[in-house]
Amino acid sequence: MSVIFDPARWRPAAFLPERDTRDSALVFVVAVLCFMACLTALGVIAADRAARGWSDQLSGEMTVIVRPKANETPDSAAARAAETLAGVPGVAEARALEREKAEALIAPWLGDVADLADLPVPRLVAVTLSREAPATGEALERALRTRGLDAVVDDHTTWLADIQRGAAIARWLGIGVFTLISAAAAAVVAFATRAGLAARREVVELLHLTGAEDAFIARLFQARFARMAASAGLIGAIAAAALGAGLRLAGGGQGLTPVLPVAWSDLLAVLPCPLAAALVAAVAARLTAANLIRELS
Known part of the structure; x- marks a missing residue:
């Protein structure tokens, strides 16, 4: 009995399997980190809007x-x-x-x-x-003195400075939290990349023997974890957008509270999350894979 070879039906097997038993845990962790990063971004945007609204009201x-x-x-x-x-x-x-x-x-x-x-x-x-x-506080006081009125003008300057200072602190805290979450996501992807390379040491050595360059091998892991992080980022972004929409619906026109007025346009801030997650994962996987391949060589 002869076996007929059909080139049209033959597909080469991937160097890296499409799915791994550890992928679900990694996707969950990265999705949670992306969810927290999106919530941080929404909080910073809402707090900045509230501070600007208060500043406009006080200055006017x-x-x-x-x-x-x-x-x-x-x-x-x-x-x-x-x-x-x-x-x-x-x-x-x-x-x-x-x-x-x-x-x-x-x-x-x-x-x-x-x-x-x-x-x-x-x-x-x-x-x-x-x-x-706008008139100044000195102009108002001068007009009141001219009419012989005993009055004190409160121009809200002290409150305005406090609000602006608080908004700046909230903004920098949000940026700091966002940076820490991004670093945590990069560390998780780097650890997963190192574990994946160590588990496939024989594949790496075989690729070296066949003449594959280190950059080619590193790109395999880079593309794999970038796709995985993009899907996890999409899950986290959708969850954050759903929570933001719930807060907007629960709070009406002012959002949940006047302190954090969530607007519908704020939900657009989660759109770059899958791309950002994929970029962070790609860079972390590429650097980790390149370093580990040099060690295995």
């Missing part, structure tokens, strides 16, 4: 505390201050807040006070500045 508004003099009531003093500030160049709007709003603002600082009616509660004037050429 001022609060004036008005204390009445002996010959006028608190409400009349606040009304006169609002009228004065509305005419200052660079002020878009100035309005006196009602007594109830002023009491609600100072109540947390006074503790459990049953009745604020007997206390000399100052009136507040909310000032909205023009975005094109």
